[in-house]
Amino acid sequence: MQEQLMQEILMQILNGLVFGMIIALVASGLTLIFGIMDVINFAHGEFYMVGAYTGWFVIGYTQNFWLALIVAFFFVGLFGAVVEVSTLRPIRGRAPLYTLMAMFGLSIFAQQVILMIFGPIAKEVKEPLATKIPLFALEYPLYRLLIVAIALGIFISFWAFLKKTKYGTWIRATMQDNIMASALGIPVRLVYTLTFALGCALAAASGVLVAPIFSVYQSMGLAVIVTTFIVVVIGGMGSLLGSILAAIIIGELQTVSSVLVSPTYAKIFSFLALIGVLLIRPQGLFTISKR
């Protein structure tokens, strides 16, 4: 009995890592958008959701999971760029209230459009690999470990993009001082659009990766956004590394406590962690300076 519990916990620790990486992808997109544009994207979950639906759609035609991942990334990125230009740019100067509202409106709109097009029944996506590999005393799906690897790969590429490329440096400069960046000739409006698109694309990639595990349905965005907000705040708004670390912690917290206590208590713990961080160290656990 003891051994079975141990195995169960081990399984959940691995699941926590997988779940954590999924959230980390979404969270990094959200924190990127906030860090550079000072915008809290309340529709972020919907870009995740649209990504998942795009993936399902492409798989339906091509039977190729990896192609679907790439298409979803770019398609939702493009969609994000369109949203930024049409909806965020016109209201940029106004009180943050309006941006929040506009994005909230977008989330309702997007969910309903998807519902209209695809109907209420959840879509299933098959895992691209069904193999399980022996790990410690259990058999763990290889696909889930692959998710972790892919997510890590995406993060490393993204980090390289930010540090080594021209556009990455533009983004970093704009984040640190958008006024000076513009005074040096950087087309800051374009940087905002690019950043928003990237943030949405990251969320979309996560949606495709998670599809074989949790299936694709139109309110999946709401399910993920709550945890994502918790992670982003705890990790520190605008801190990429912070989101990743916080995501893994919250991922582990939620999966392990689901087994030891119950999923509801797991959510309550996360919420208490959120309040705790906001009261004690509002700039996040992993940021170095006060923002």
Next chain:
Amino acid sequence: MKHKKFSLQVLIIVMLLLAAPLVLTKYYGQLLTEILIWGILAMALDLILGYIGIISFGHAALFGLGAYGAAICFVKFGSGLWLGLAFGLLVPVVFAVGVGGLSLYIKGAYFTIITLVAAEIIHTIFLSFPIFGGENGLNFNVPMLNLGFFSISLTERLHYYYFVLFFFLLSYFICRRITQSPMGKVFQALKDNEERAKAIGYDVRRYKIVAFVISGFFSGLSGILYVILQRYANPDFLHFIISGEAVIWTLIGGMGTLFGPVVGTAFVILLGDLLSTWMQNHLVVIGLIFIIAVIFLPKGIVGTIRSRWYASKL
């Protein structure tokens, strides 16, 4: 002069509302009852959103706590109407004190995130714990309205309409008095420039908590009226979509006008009703209208009309 004109308009509207059941069909009578109930929620939200200027995506929690508070009284304690009402109001008020307290320490978008997350947690709690009836919620028999020497059954549509109308008008006039009082002016100051309000010497903390308490009170009232109409309490009453719709009604109607959110509620519900005869997902249109309103008509229907009216006077 302006004051008199205002009273005349109000009188006309009250007359119309009183006479409504005589002209409307059963279906529209029911719809109007719902509009009045949701209108109270919208007004409650406006106190926070339009007056003190804090965005809440969690008002469904206050609404639902009121609903469940009353339902539990009816089901578990077999209580009468007034006790259920009292308890149903107490729960969200107590909760609102806590939320208001948090708002003193956590500001801006972070607080909005808290409202969203907290409401979802409470939603999950009502969904998971069996004492609340889980997914199916709680069914109950609506207690009779005891007015001393006679009782009225509230299950009669007509009776219930006037019951709701009474509370709607009461809520409106109370909220109106509050927003026009010195306290209401302080609420507004909190939205415009909290630092200055503090500098002048107002105890910002007390006013914020009071605002939340009032908002919680009326949100809870709305929830109670709704739960009695439905005759059951369901976790769906705490779903995020209710918080979201309340925000939509309030903005489209006009934040900070108190009357505007009610207009917004009526507009959106009637539009939704109209659209649903042609299309299944009328929320698509509502969502799109909302985005357009945020960008092009941020003051809402009533807000825009009022500012145009004032501008034409200059």
Next chain:
Amino acid sequence: MLTVKDLHSYYDKAHILQGVSFNVDEGQVVCLIGKNGMGKSTTVKSIMGIAPPQIKSGQITFDARDITHLASNKVSQLGVSYVPEERRIFPLLTVRENLTLGLDVVGVSKDEKAKALSRIFEYFPRIQERLNQLGEGLSGGEQQMLAIARAMIMKPRLILMDEPTEGLMPLLVQEIKEIIATLKQERIAVLLVEQSAAMALDVSDIVYVMEKGTILFQGTPKTFRDDSKLMKEVLGV
């Protein structure tokens, strides 16, 4: 080259610039002096296209081109560089990245970039030593030098300098004076905003005194010094 005509700028409802007019010719060093809060910084920001403040009326032309409401990145591309009051070095970018950021926008070849950098090293040898350090690790004086270098590397026609000597030791103030002299040699015009009138008078060709959002006096350093009443008012001498 740069003409400012009857400029009115606002911060929200506050009417800061109430009709400012002046011009800067090729290779000239022009200074705006005056007490704090008189609108000097606001003028520079308005020229650079940085908002706030908002320009409600008036005109700014650069090379006969209307740049009044042009965004700052476009103004920069026309050949105007900005050294802001707070220096605004990108704290988490390296010194090298701070310098080459503007160049990369224009798009220069590796050779040109290397050439531009060595040019800068001649004027600012200490920068070469700190090339891979993060901006936030530099001292106040070094940050000021970097801010000026960053503006210079773009080979601009006009540099806007807002209070470059603020908080600096006299030795560094002297260095900045020499840099401005060098800029003049290279035919780069400078619009200098200074609270320290003494320093500005030493390097400028033309002096404008600003008071309460308008130009109070226009002349050369000599005519300014000759006007003892004005000297007393502005310098408290």
